Amino acid sequence: DIQMTQSPSSLSASVGDRVTITCRASQSIANFLNWYQQKPGKVPKVLIYAASSLRSGVPSRFSGSGSGTDFTLTISSLQPEDFATYYCQQSYSTPYTFGQGTKLEIK
Amino acid sequence: QLQLQESGPGLVKPSETLSLTCTVSGGSISSTSYYWGWIRQPPGKGLEWIGSIYYSGTTYHNPSLKSRVTISVDTSKNQFSLKLNSVTAADTAVYYCARHGSGSRDWFDPWGQGTLVSVSS
DSSP, rough: OOEEEOOEEEEETTTOEEEEEEEEEOOTTOEEEEEEEEOOTTEEEEEEEETTOOOTTOTEEEEEEEEEEEEEEEESOOOOGGSEEEEEEEEEESSSSEOOOEEEEEE | OHHHHHHSSSEOOTOOOOOEEEEEESSSSTTTTTTTEEEEEEETSOOOOEEEEEETTTTEEEEEGTTTTEEETTTTTTEEEEEEOOOOGGEEEEEEEEEEEOGGGGGGEOOOOOOEEEOOO
């Protein structure tokens, strides 16, 4: 199985901050990497697919980059509605695997 | 707009079989472009892919669940189903169904609202 490791596991930040979350795969996954946002009690929602493609309707303050084993999700200017848990997920091979999540909290 | 909805018992006894159905509306489960998957999330924990099925019946599942998982599809009802046998408390989770593609278009979207299944006597 491909292991996905996110860092940090939690993060405190303020509205307006620029935030970066990292996801590392245990082997190369090319650009088969997706990012999801999950708010408490809600369904995960895809933000970024194929490492850097912005899902339609997702604000442009979200961006993704990386390939191979190292990936990042960046939020350029945090908004109050961005405080949530973020997961990366590899779609390179089955079993599909997710990172453990990064909880983004208000400072 | 495609929508998915999980249904099934919210409480299952240990050693019994968990059975859930996902009903797809607003689109056809027989689309050649998509797979249909199950993902679960234990309370307060992360996401785990359980398995997926293509409309033809081809399935893929997570080896971590070994042979306990059966996923099936009923194209006439636009539904797919999950059976997980010999459940324990560790199988308590919110179970989601979701659509995903393949290759460069492989991500989970949309998702059902999720259903909490508790394993308890």
